Amino acid sequence: MEMPSSSLILDRETKASERPGDHKDELRLWLRMLTCSTLIETEIRNRLREEFKTTLPRFDLMAQLDKTVVGMTVGEVSQRLMVSNGNVTAVVAGLVTDGLVDKRPAPQDRRVQILTLTAQGRKVFRAMAERHEGWIAELFAGLGQPEIGQLFRLLGQTKTSLHRAIAGRVDESAKGDA
Amino acid sequence: MEMPSSSLILDRETKASERPGDHKDELRLWLRMLTCSTLIETEIRNRLREEFKTTLPRFDLMAQLDKTVVGMTVGEVSQRLMVSNGNVTAVVAGLVTDGLVDKRPAPQDRRVQILTLTAQGRKVFRAMAERHEGWIAELFAGLGQPEIGQLFRLLGQTKTSLHRAIAGRVDESAKGDA
């Protein structure tokens, strides 16, 4: 048997996981979060396919466009959805073919494309959105209102932490480029 | 101006969001969780590519195989990773080509394929896993130990809720098939 160096007392005092270099708790947290996200995503994907014969990327894209009356550029959508430009181009192509989205160059700046929901697109989306909201509520039904609030708050902190860590790393590498 | 029917008092008493049919809180919670997951996933993907020239699906697959000495079947991996069988087949093919994974039919049951990490695969994975754990810790650095615990617990409740909701729906549709 191996002796854990000299940390018998230390372990007892620190309730584990303050051993230097140990980050198992964070890892377990991430894996659990990933499990939840995947379960929800898969379920929503399935229901969208079964009930509306559509896909999650299409739904998400339409959801963005539904938030505006004046339309959105490709770049704007790609940023909000956190996907690449090329991806937006591809998904939009399908939606245009199906008459759900309208795409036209902006009159002032011919580089940008303005995307809007068509009347039909808006109608179709609204119907899906209502169902979607119900599905999400169903999935979270095991949580009470206080838990939902707490979770929301903690995920807010997490989001802040992530942004800081990711931005920090970008700055870091930019320093070396100077 | 529109009058919100007769719920002025009700709204005040229920602090909003107990209006019938309203589930905006759940929806906001889900979107925030999705944002966190996406941020983490994208960042890990980027770092795996930059530092190890590999992809997240490959890393995840190797992570499963690292948990066992006797190997795992395709179905087992696909279940744990929550992806399709076909997907595992495809990703494994790449890893076999690169000499990181070994794949051979089980001697007793020639339907199943046993997947194991090669010696090299195990070595490569261990190196990546150590870095990976550090990255995750970095990303969650803005949260204290109590927050991590709380979040972990709440996500546990969420997982239970999801399983119940998803299983419930399967039972429901099975009833109609009888």
Added chain:
DNA sequence: AAAAATTATTTTAAGCCTGAAATGTTTTTG
């Protein structure tokens, strides 16, 4: 104003991922 830099989008090549159909194997059933 021509050249260079910047910005927005599209294209391309490669890999991931899925559901459904097909294949090969084992187990169950009549």
Added chain:
DNA sequence: CAAAAACATTTCAGGCTTAAAATAATTTTT
């Protein structure tokens, strides 16, 4: 024991996704 059912995996067609290169338009610089 042969036929049928069940099981594990692979193949297939189609869509998603990305990074990087290419294209096109605008703005800045010289």
